Amino acid sequence: MTISVGAKIPNASLKTMADGKMKDVTTEELFAGKKVVLFAVPGAFTPTCSMQHLPGYIAKAGDIKAKGVDTIACLSVNDAFVMDAWGKDRGAGNDVLMLADGNGDFSKAVGLDFDGSGIGFGTRSQRYAMVVEDGVVKALHVDQPMKFEVSSAEAILAEL
Numbered sequence: 001m002t003i004s005v006g007a008k009i010p011n012a013s014l015k016t017m018a019d020g021k022m023k024d025v026t027t028e029e030l031f032a033g034k035k036v037v038l039f040a041v042p043g044a045f046t047p048t049c050s051m052q053h054l055p056g057y058i059a060k061a062g063d064i065k066a067k068g069v070d071t072i073a074c075l076s077v078n079d080a081f082v083m084d085a086w087g088k089d090r091g092a093g094n095d096v097l098m099l100a101d102g103n104g105d106f107s108k109a110v111g112l113d114f115d116g117s118g119i120g121f122g123t124r125s126q127r128y129a130m131v132v133e134d135g136v137v138k139a140l141h142v143d144q145p146m147k148f149e150v151s152s153a154e155a156i157l158a159e160l
Contacts, residue, residue, distance in 0.1 A: 001159050002110070002111035002112060002142070003110040003111055003112070003130075003137055003140065004137065004140065005137050005138065005139060006136065006137065007044070007129075007134055007136070007137050007142055008130070008133050008135050008136055008137075009027050009031050009110070009136070009137065010027065010106075010109040010110065011026070011027055011028065012026070012027045012101075012106040012109055013025070013026050013027075013028075013105075014027070014030070014075065014099045014100060014101055014106060015079070015080035015083075015099070015100040015102060016080060016083070016084075016097060016098060016099055016100065017080050017081070017083070017084035017098070022036060022080045022081075022106070023080075023148035025099065026158055027106070027135070028081075028135070030071065030073065030099075031132050031134065031135040032134065032135055034070040034071060034134065035068055035069050035070050035132070036069065036070060036071045036072075036073060036131070036132045036133075037057075037064055037069050037071070037072045037073070037129065037132075037133060037156055037160075038073045038129070038130050039053065039057060039072075039073070039074055039128065039129035039130075039131070039151055039153075039156070040074070040075040040076060040107070040125040040126065040127065040128050040129075040151075041054065041074065041075075041076050041114065041125065041127055042049065042076070042077075042114075042116065042121065042124045042127060043076055043077075043078060043121065043124060044076050044078045044082050044083055044085075045086055045089075047080075047150065048127075048148050049076070049127075050086070050089075050090065052148060052150070052152075053127070053148060053152070054074055054090050054092065054096065055090060056153035057072055057074065057095075057096050057153045058090060058091060058092055058093075058095050058096055058125050059096035059153070060153035060154070060157060061096060062067060062095075063157055064153065064156065064157060067157070067160035068086075069131075069160070071097055072095065072096050072097065073096065073098075073099050074087070074092070074096050074097070074099065075096040075099040075100075075101050075106070075107075075125060076097055076099075076100065076101065076124075077101050077102065077103075077104045077107055077113070077122075077123060077124045077125050078100055078101075078102065078123060079098070079100050079102045080100040080102070081100075082100070083098040083099065083100045084098060086098065091158050101116060101125065104123045104124070104125070106125075107124075107125040107126075108123075110140055112125055112126045112128055113125060113126070114126050114145065117148055126142060126143070126145070127142075127143040127147070127148060127151050128140065128141060128142040128149075128151050129141045129150075129151035129152075129155065129156050131156065131159060131160065134146065134155075139156075139159045141155055141156070145152070
């Protein structure tokens, strides 16, 4: 079952990089008492994700945060080293927190995973964006497979 507006984010542990080392980030740490924009992509360094999705959030980070957002986070079913390298490659800096859902546990828990084995991807996250306030989903935009239409930074700005 896919998570929906009004639902609480499930407990899960994600990974990020800090000072050259992998660090656990729980969903409680990420969302408790905060307004967060979380967007997910099928894969780091993939064409649409690298040329449009992540760069859009980097470019609009100031506008998004000006709407009261504490954290903008990008999630993918990749490892923390890949997410860190991709964030550095794209210039995410401190604007976008790069999160690894290495085993896809979070993506599965929210029902937004997909089987990309037909194209050699294995289990991945669908492309989506959500606004979460204090652990509760306030807005959810899920793109159709192989599309990039409703989860852009511009769409989330319009939602905020």
